Amino acid sequence: MTREALLQQLAAHGYQGRVVSVRRLEDLREGLDCLHRQGQFDAAFYRARLTGFTFAPPEGMPEARSLIIVAYRDPPVRFTFDWRGTPVPVMVPPTYLHSSAKDRAVEQTLGQLLIPAGYRVEPTRVPRKLLAVCSGLASYGRNNLAYVAGMGSFHRLAVVCSDLPCDEDDWPGPRMMSRCARCEACVPGCPAGAIDPDRFLIHAERCITFWNEEPSQVSFPAWMQPSWHNCLVGCMHCQTVCPENREFLERVQQGAVFSEDETRLLLQGTPPADLPGALSDKLRGHDLFDVVDLMPRNLGVLLQQEQAQSA
Ligand code: B12
Numbered sequence: 323m324t325r326e327a328l329l330q331q332l333a334a335h336g337y338q339g340r341v342v343s344v345r346r347l348e349d350l351r352e353g354l355d356c357l358h359r360q361g362q363f364d365a366a367f368y369r370a371r372l373t374g375f376t377f378a379p380p381e382g383m384p385e386a387r388s389l390i391i392v393a394y395r396d397p398p399v400r401f402t403f404d405w406r407g408t409p410v411p412v413m414v415p416p417t418y419l420h421s422s423a424k425d426r427a428v429e430q431t432l433g434q435l436l437i438p439a440g441y442r443v444e445p446t447r448v449p450r451k452l453l454a455v456c457s458g459l460a461s462y463g464r465n466n467l468a469y470v471a472g473m474g475s476f477h478r479l480a481v482v483c484s485d486l487p488c489d490e491d492d493w494p495g496p497r498m499m500s501r502c503a504r505c506e507a508c509v510p511g512c513p514a515g516a517i518d519p520d521r522f523l524i525h526a527e528r529c530i531t532f533w534n535e536e537p538s539q540v541s542f543p544a545w546m547q548p549s550w551h552n553c554l555v556g557c558m559h560c561q562t563v564c565p566e567n568r569e570f571l572e573r574v575q576q577g578a579v580f581s582e583d584e585t586r587l588l589l590q591g592t593p594p595a596d597l598p599g600a601l602s603d604k605l606r607g608h609d610l611f612d613v614v615d616l617m618p619r620n621l622g623v624l625l626q627q628e629q630a631q632s633a
């Protein structure tokens with residue numbers, strides 16, 4: 323199996339991918355370390371979100387030769403929560419729902435292609451955007467998201483290590499989308515001011531996502547205006563204003579509808595074990611079970627906004 327043959331087979335499954343040498347793990351480490359040494363990261367953000375990467379081959383695969391990065395389409399999902407007589411649409415952005423199962427499907431496809439040829443694959447935890455961009459699979463938007471041709475930013479990235487040989491690779495390095503040279507829409511599009519016109523790196527500690535992914539006992543900071551919230555978890559402002567995503571914006575999947583009684587139970591923070599069976603099944607089926615504990619805060623602020631607007 324050659325790299326070219328593998329990428330062709332991935333394309334037949336609707337995936338886009340790149341294969342680079344495992345030595346690139348060092349480049350990825352240096353990419354982050356360099357910014358850290360320059361003091362570009364908020365200390366609490368760095369500790370919480372950027373210290374869990376692995377920049378060595380997986381323990382079970384010391385002979386790893388390559389990193390394989392794959393992008394697959396992943397649309398946003400619109401749920402409906404009935405509240406005070408009104409059906410309120412609530413978005414969940416790409417990458418959150420069924421992500422483990424979808425990543426496993428990528429790993430299985432890679433296994434089916436590589437194992438018969440005598441190679442192995444193992445998942446690994448690396449900075450995925452940096453790898454996608456530096457390998458030439460994606461480009462950075464000014465909003466710091468990775469954009470893939472034909473997918474915009476509405477995709478998810480999966481990475482595995484393999485012993486598939488890859489001594490020579492393409493590594494164009496970090497680059498920004500050409501459209502961003504003549505556009506700044508995401509700068510005012512981010513209500514939190516996380517996208518700084520004077521530096522490329524966003525201020526992650528101001529990103530709404532950084533806060534609404536935190537456990538429910540963490541309150542939103544006082545400077546964060548309730549009207550800025552727009553998703554059950556995560557945020558889509560800088561992706562929806564982006565002209566590069568225009569053709570993908572309508573490709574929204576319909577999620578479940580939650581009745582007024584179900585919405586009330588979720589807002590009240592009912593412990594998952596005490597939820598009625600039908601509601602638990604609905605949440606599990608839509609992969610929302612893991613965000614149930616965030617709902618009193620995250621859904622609460624969205625429904626309050628809806629009410630304030632309709633008053
Ligand atoms: C930490 C993290 C966050 C943090 C910090 C985000 C950030 N921009 O760093 C928080 C919680 C805020 C966050 C938010 C979001 N995230 Co996030 N996040 C991650 C995580 C775990 C690591 C990202 C990382 O390495 N950050 C560190 C920074 C330094 O890396 P970087 O952004 O690539 O920065 C590089 C460039 O800036 C470059 N660089 C520096 N200077 C310059 C100058 C120029 C000109 C150029 C071109 C480049 C360049 O160097 C930096 C690296 O050294 C990854 C998962 C993973 N394993 O990779 C998901 C991930 C990146 N996030 C993802 C998503 C979807 C989001 C959100 C859109 C969530 C949402 N849907 O609501 C928001 C978007 C926020 C934003 N505008 O970036 C996706 C990416 C999807 C995509 N299309 O890019 C990932 C891959 C996770 C996933 N579930 O698939 N996230």
Ligand code: SF4
Nearest residue numbers: 512529530557559560
């Ligand atoms: S995800 Fe939201 S808060 Fe974060 S940078 Fe984009 S618009 Fe700003």
Ligand code: SF4
Nearest residue numbers: 463464502505508564
């Ligand atoms: S909104 Fe404009 S500047 Fe921002 S990422 Fe999209 S194209 Fe680039």
